Amino acid sequence: MKLLNKSEQLEPQSHTKLKVGFILARSFTLSAFALFVDTLRLASDEADNSGRVRADWQVLSSSRHFITSSCGVQVAPTSAFVEPNRFDYIVVVGGLLGADDPIDAESIAWLKRAAIARVPLIGVCTGTFILAAAGLLRQHETCVSWLHYQAFREFFPDHRVRSDRIFNLDRMRGSCAGGSSAADMAASIVQRHIGKNAARKAMEVLQMERVRTDRDLQPRRPLGIKCRDTRLRSVLLKMEGHLDGSLSIRGLADEIGLCRRQLERLFAEEIKMTPTNVYKRIRMEHAKGLLMRSDSSVIDIAMEIGFSSTAHFTRVFRSIYGKTPTQVRISTSPAQLMHG
Template identity: 65%
Template sequence: MKSVKDEVRQSPLKVGFILARSFTLSAFALFVDTLRLASDEVDKSGRILADWQVLGSTPHLITSSCGVQVAPTSDFIDPHEFHYIVVVGGLLNSDITIDSQTSNYLKKAAAQKVPLIGLCTGTFILARLGLMKAHQACVSWLHYQAYREQFPGHPVRSDRLFNLDRNRGSCAGGSTAADMAAFLVRRHISRDAERNALEVLQIERARSGLDIQPRKPLDIQCRDPRLKAVLITMERHTEDVVPTENLAASVGLSRRQLERLFMEEMKTSPGIVYKRIRMERARQMVLQTKAPLIEIALEVGFDSASHFARLFRRLYGQSPTELRRART
């Protein structure tokens, strides 16, 4: 393998980081360490092929969700200094996670067409600033409903690991931060640099933006990644039920092809699996909330509380009211 110092000299990949209050430390660390290890040989940490700064409106320490603090290394320099500006989000318990100066800086960067990436819940910050309306976001399955509720009409998916849509990127967070950083390294530096970073991080391979988030609704086992993506979509749409044709089209299949896949792997139809997922969501609501039955029925796509209650009894051996009473 060629030494990175033998590579054709090029302008380093430059990334600016903006850390929100209560940001996720692991996502930030994995992203920046992938850049660090790709920038120099083995583990020397020289900033040869990549460089980065933590940007801040003040020099004050920024506290992560786990309590570890990080100091900014630069003030808000010209956004054009960076190939990408990455916004690292964290806890969603506050609307005010960045100050007005930081908001204005991100809007300035967007106006100058500098690519912006939302890491973990950093995508919520970009959306709150009106910077994601025309761009598809990729968020964790854990945050999907919150994103849809806060930003109705914004395109979003929770089946993939990360996404780059023109001048906007988004990433589900966690270990996928390394996958997205590796993608940028491969694009701007080289495959050798990517491989060097991943080997030191003990990561066997970088997953692509087409890989599926590791989520198994109802612990349903399946091997085909297209089925995994469909199951996640079903879980995320229990109220506004997605027609089978649309589910199939979302993974590049016809309805008949999707039905055949379900029968091969699960020995049943997409409709039956979808109903199971919706009813399990209803069972959780019965046990965990005090919502009226009609509200629960509507939440999982039923217009009639009586129809919902009959199906519930057939599946679980007792009515929703009986189940709730038994747990009190």
């Protein structure tokens, strides 16, 4: 299969009416689906008429059964599986990661047919997990929410993944973090296929200030740190996405076009801490959360954030929080909380 270059990435199959097919997973995220499809609806017609003039969409399924979202609202399929090349894009909307068999075997087989037919596939929210599990993202960089980054790396260690941007377009695949970024990704497609005015109109009706691009960062602040410089925000998100301590400060500086000394100066000016200390604190906050919410052993938690010994991990942890990992775990145990 010939891969498209960047100028050709995610180009639709036709140049008439924009046609999008949706596959909704069991326990799918309603907001992500609603924002994506409503962006199409608002861009498709003038004013608030909701006619399918410049765009059309279908919810595809192997059965006529209602599909239940994670919040309990149900959506009825509008079409059986037809030839994939009837659509310009196929969007898989995921939801709760704990759901067994989020889509059935017939749906997976149809997605593989669509890939062979070179129809662009898009994973929204945890729809990326479904596409990756089907072997359809291996050669592409994937964007996921910071909330699901570690899980994606564990499930698909041979895939390239990022959690700093709101969505990503990589040749014949698209992916987005979910939530409001579903509207931005849809608007990006509308802008390419229908026009900038249609995309802007859809965003304005949705009360969103602008169409965010695939260069916009996820609105996440590790450690609650506020910083104006987008380069710093990008570095913080990268740190949060590599909790095993595998990043070097020099490498982080290179990624944003600075030398190490310039990055350290930027951290000192805006955050009043060194990059090394911030990275350590981010990893320790993750460890503290695991101690309070999971039953993982202390050594397993230490190894997850890049420490090879419990003793070293304990020393660093106590220097930051004034307690050992074991003391933090005991103080937040159910029995302790009941007696506290």
